[in-house]
Amino acid sequence: MSQNVFEMAQRHFHRYAEPLDLPRRYPHMDILSHLTTPDRSIAFRITLQRDDGSLTVCRGYRVQFNDDRGPYKGGLRFHPMVDLAETTALAFWMYLKTAVVDIPFGGAKGGVSIDYASLSLAEKERLTKRFTLILANDIGPEKDIPAPDVNTGEREMAWILDEWRMMTGRYRRGVVTGKPVTMGGSQGRREATGRGVFYTIVEAARDMKLPLAGATAAVQGFGNVGSVSARLLHEAGTRVVAVSNEFGAVTNPGGLDVPGLIAHVAAGNPLTEFPGSEPMGRDDLLTTEADILVPAALENAITAANAPQVKARLVAEAANGPITPDAVDIIADKGTRVIPDILCNAGGVTVSYFEWVQNRQELYWPIDEVNLRLRDVMVGAYRRVAEVAARDKCTLREAAYHIAIERVAEAAARRGVQ
Numbered sequence: 235m236s237q238n239v240f241e242m243a244q245r246h247f248h249r250y251a252e253p254l255d256l257p258r259r260y261p262h263m264d265i266l267s268h269l270t271t272p273d274r275s276i277a278f279r280i281t282l283q284r285d286d287g288s289l290t291v292c293r294g295y296r297v298q299f300n301d302d303r304g305p306y307k308g309g310l311r312f313h314p315m316v317d318l319a320e321t322t323a324l325a326f327w328m329y330l331k332t333a334v335v336d337i338p339f340g341g342a343k344g345g346v347s348i349d350y351a352s353l354s355l356a357e358k359e360r361l362t363k364r365f366t367l368i369l370a371n372d373i374g375p376e377k378d379i380p381a382p383d384v385n386t387g388e389r390e391m392a393w394i395l396d397e398w399r400m401m402t403g404r405y406r407r408g409v410v411t412g413k414p415v416t417m418g419g420s421q422g423r424r425e426a427t428g429r430g431v432f433y434t435i436v437e438a439a440r441d442m443k444l445p446l447a448g449a450t451a452a453v454q455g456f457g458n459v460g461s462v463s464a465r466l467l468h469e470a471g472t473r474v475v476a477v478s479n480e481f482g483a484v485t486n487p488g489g490l491d492v493p494g495l496i497a498h499v500a501a502g503n504p505l506t507e508f509p510g511s512e513p514m515g516r517d518d519l520l521t522t523e524a525d526i527l528v529p530a531a532l533e534n535a536i537t538a539a540n541a542p543q544v545k546a547r548l549v550a551e552a553a554n555g556p557i558t559p560d561a562v563d564i565i566a567d568k569g570t571r572v573i574p575d576i577l578c579n580a581g582g583v584t585v586s587y588f589e590w591v592q593n594r595q596e597l598y599w600p601i602d603e604v605n606l607r608l609r610d611v612m613v614g615a616y617r618r619v620a621e622v623a624a625r626d627k628c629t630l631r632e633a634a635y636h637i638a639i640e641r642v643a644e645a646a647a648r649r650g651v652q
């Protein structure tokens with residue numbers, strides 16, 4: 235990923251922290267440095283034995299950014315663009331995210347820089363288990379709890395649980411979240427991020443007096459988060475007019491058959507060959523005519539170069555960091571409402587928290603209970619952010635940062651300075 239994504243995250247942070255006057259409120263501590271310096275960054279070598287007997291050396295990372303409000307929590311990304319700066323930025327956003335939705339975790343992130351998709355199943359398992367073995371003493375249900383992110387899912391979480399219990403002799407399911415339901419995962423976790431994105435869109439659209447039924451949407455990225463967001467929008471009567479993945483995009487101004495597209499892609503077909511759609515330029519999706527834009531791929535999708543052409547009235551940041559700092563003002567100046575990432579995509583970590591709670595109790599909730607509780611958390615967090623934004627006459631992003639920063643600063647100060 236881009237080398238300076240953590241610098242970008244820090245720039246966002248300082249800008250939003252400034253009006254809070256934290257150095258005056260917490261004069262006994264260097265609070266801004268505290269909040270922008272990771273607690274621990276672990277960078278290591280992983281040597282993967284390939285099926286043909288050859289060895290591939292790659293880099294692994296786990297950044298434990300802040301645990302002032304609870305154990306470290308954050309996903310694992312296995313992708314060639316992973317590096318320390320990106321992992322650090324994602325860990326940083328993570329502790330702000332857990333604070334916005336007020337769940338008792340801090341923030342962490344991990345990853346491996348490798349073309350994971352090209353590995354065989356056996357190679358994937360070896361890599362994931364090696365990663366776990368190296369970090370066995372650094373993770374745990376009361377320490378640091380990994381979860382899925384790009385290219386990782388239930389399968390990888392099950393492998394991590396298995397390896398960690400072999401290493402430690404402790405069968406503690408809460409060491410990871412996003413596990414298969416048969417191994418102590420929560421109902422609803424797989425869909426939780428996209429569902430949370432949808433709940434925040436419902437609230438924002440209501441505030442904007444934009445009826446979802448009949449509105450149009452474009453969704454960038456058709457993985458876990460993008461496909462669920464698209465499906466729920468489709469079910470709400472929104473016409474999803476364009477969808478993309480890393481290989482291309484498709485459009486249908488009359489609305490794509492989203493469930494059909496999900497089945498088409500799940501069957502291994504190229505997204506761009508979906509019957510009843512026209513191919514379009516992958517990145518043209520971002521500036522296509524649609525009321526709602528859901529960037530659900532990777533960072534830096536909307537930059538100063540394409541922001542002026544964005545036509546959506548509402549942008550829901552399903553991905554982490556999809557709008558670069560220099561594009562944030564361009565988008566805001568157009569009057570476009572943006573649901574910021576640290577709020578918009580917090581549904582995943584919220585149901586991860588529910589999973590961890592269920593694992594501690596070994597008592598499992600039905601799907602309706604999970605979704606109701608998720609809705610309560612997401613709607614409650616959105617309403618609080620919207621309230622602060624209205625009170626302080628600022629954007630939803632500024633308001634979300636203010637709420638998160640204040641919560642973490644307060645916890646940090648109360649813990650003492652040593």
Ligand code: NAD
Nearest residue numbers: 384385427455456457458459479480530531553554579582
């Ligand atoms: P995923 O791997 O399931 O899907 C990613 C999708 O993005 C794929 O369809 C991929 O082809 C597509 N993509 C990649 N580059 C693209 C490009 N340049 N243009 C268009 N599409 C592109 O990952 P995911 O879990 O859906 O995560 C997506 C985003 O949401 C990431 O930013 C991730 O950090 C964030 N997120 C995920 C979760 C979660 O629970 N999975 C939680 C919070 C945030």
